[in-house]
Amino acid sequence: MKAEYINNHVFITDYDSFDIGDILECGQCFRFEKIEDKHYTYISCGKVIEIKQDVSGKVIDFYPCTKEEFEKIWLDYFDFNRNYKDIKESLAKSDTILADAIDFAGGIRIMNQEFWDCLIAFIISQNKTIPMIKAVIKNIAKAYGTNIVGENYKFPTAEQLIHVTQEELMPCKVGFRAKYIVDAVNKRFSGGLDEKVLSKMDTESLKKKLMEIYGVGVKVADCVLIFSLGRHEVFPTDVWVKRLMQYFYFENKETPIKEIYSFAQDKWGEYAGFAQQYLFHYARVKRIGV
DNA sequence: ATCCAGGATCTCC
DNA sequence: GGAGATCATGGA
Numbered sequence: 246m247k248a249e250y251i252n253n254h255v256f257i258t259d260y261d262s263f264d265i266g267d268i269l270e271c272g273q274c275f276r277f278e279k280i281e282d283k284h285y286t287y288i289s290c291g292k293v294i295e296i297k298q299d300v301s302g303k304v305i306d307f308y309p310c311t312k313e314e315f316e317k318i319w320l321d322y323f324d325f326n327r328n329y330k331d332i333k334e335s336l337a338k339s340d341t342i343l344a345d346a347i348d349f350a351g352g353i354r355i356m357n358q359e360f361w362d363c364l365i366a367f368i369i370s371q372n373k374t375i376p377m378i379k380a381v382i383k384n385i386a387k388a389y390g391t392n393i394v395g396e397n398y399k400f401p402t403a404e405q406l407i408h409v410t411q412e413e414l415m416p417c418k419v420g421f422r423a424k425y426i427v428d429a430v431n432k433r434f435s436g437g438l439d440e441k442v443l444s445k446m447d448t449e450s451l452k453k454k455l456m457e458i459y460g461v462g463v464k465v466a467d468c469v470l471i472f473s474l475g476r477h478e479v480f481p482t483d484v485w486v487k488r489l490m491q492y493f494y495f496e497n498k499e500t501p502i503k504e505i506y507s508f509a510q511d512k513w514g515e516y517a518g519f520a521q522q523y524l525f526h527y528a529r530v531k532r533i534g535v
Numbered sequence: 536a537t538c539c540a541g542g543a544t545c546t547c548c
Numbered sequence: 549g550g551a552g553a554t555c556a557t558g559g560a
Contacts, residue, residue, distance in 0.1 A: 272541060371542035377558065378541085420556030425543085462543045483541040525541080 246325055250312040255319075257305040262329035264352020265298050265305065271353050271526040273472050275366050275379045276386075276400075288386075289359060290318050293397045324354045332519050340512075342493045343520055346527035353522055355471060360440040361433060362400040363473035364455075367465045368425050377418075384417035403433035425460025432458055440474070448476045463502075477518035480509040488534035489524055497534075 246260040257263075269277040269285055276288040283298040292314070297306045307319060320326065333351060337344035365385075370378050382400065389401035389409060407430055411423035419426060432438050438458075443451055448470065455466040467481035482490070482502045490505045491497055513520040528534065 367541080370540095372540055372555080373542095373557080374540050374559075381557095415556090418557065421543095421554085422556085460543060464542060468541075481541075484539095485541060529541090 248312075248315065250315075253309040253311065255307040255310045255312070255315045257307070258303060260305070260325070262333065262351060263298075263305060263323070263354060264302065265296050267350050267352040267526065268323070268354050268356065271350065271522060272375060272529065273356055273468075273522065274358060275375070275382050276362075288393070288397055288399075289322065289362070291391075291393060291399055292318065293393050293395075294319070322357050324357060327354075329354060332516055336513065336516055336520055336523070343523065346523040349530075350523050350526040353526060355477065355519065355522060357475060358473045359400075360443070360469070360473045361403065361438075364429060364438075364458075364461075364469050365400070365426060367468040367472075368429060368458075368460055369419060369422055370468070371422065371460070371465060381418050385414070385419070388417055403430045406430045407434045422460060425458070428459035429461075444474065448478065451476070452479075471518040471521075478510065478515045480506055480513075480517040480521050482506055482509075482521075485529055485534075486521060486525055489528035492528075492534040493524075 247258045249256040249258070264283070265285060266283055269287065270279075274287075274289075278286045280286065280295070280297075283300070283302070284295070285297075286293060286295050288294075294310055295306075295308045297308070298304065299306075307315060310319065333347050337347050366378065366382055369381050373381070386398040386400050387396075389405050390398040391401075391405075392398055406426075409427075409430070411427055414423040414426060429438075438454075443454065446454065451474065452463075452466045452470060455461050455469055456463070461469075464481055464483055467479040470476040470479045471481065480486075482505055487500075487502060487505060490509070491500050494508065495505070509517050509520065
């Protein structure tokens with residue numbers, strides 16, 4: 246990977262395994278807007294940034310973005326330091342199904358998102374479609390978050406949300422999740438969800454800790470673990486993943502999530518989360534099992 | 536209109 | 549302890 250810094254643009258070349266469309270639209274994040282193919286705006290870490298890949302896919306343009314900002318934020322955020330070639334090779338080796346999914350969605354990278362934003366995003370995600378999740382997050386950001394530029398707002402911190410009631414959240418269209426958000430805010434505000442502490446915990450106890458939050462179950466906890474805490478061995482199993490796993494690996498037979506989960510972890514181990522994301526995107530675009 | 540959405544919890548038995 | 553109803557909301 247090579248980076249050039251010109252006039253507040255960062256141009257990335259000589260990279261592999263990066264397709265901005267796949268990365269943003271594969272269901273791991275919500276604060277993006279498509280401008281055109283391979284061209285998006287994205288909000289995170291207090292920044293609004295445009296990310297544009299040229300048609301050939303050989304150059305990625307981050308704008309506006311300084312060298313310092315790129316190296317401090319986006320380099321790790323988009324997981325540029327990980328070797329996806331090795332992961333994909335290892336996963337595709339003895340699994341033709343997964344090899345197809347990787348062939349289809351090989352430009353995915355698992356982003357390293359901000360813990361708090363990610364936690365609330367996936368609490369909101371339950372029983373909602375991705376467009377609706379995006380809208381609700383935007384509503385909350387606009388109502389309670391700090392303005393960045395134009396109509397773009399940061400997602401509010403727990404401090405900014407601590408006095409917000411369930412009723413006040415309803416106009417943001419959070420629905421029955423209001424009480425869940427309030428509980429997460431309280432736990433975060435009182436210091437119980439400090440990522441400096443969380444990051445030192447082993448994955449199992451960390452998952453238990455997250456599931457102490459009202460409204461956080463196995464699946465939401467797994468999403469937070471993989472998308473913001475770097476735990477790639479988890480296997481978030483939602484309706485889509487359950488369907489596709491049954492379809493591909495269980496002769497289309499009704500199978501308990503627990504069984505699917507241990508099957509995936511036995512089969513893919515530390516890379517289970519990557520496998521999940523390739524399969525999820527593949528199955529959702531192709532509507533497998535529906 | 537009825538069903539479902541990147542689920543979790545409560546309520547019965 | 550496990551299936552079934554329930555929770556807001558909007559799109560198909």
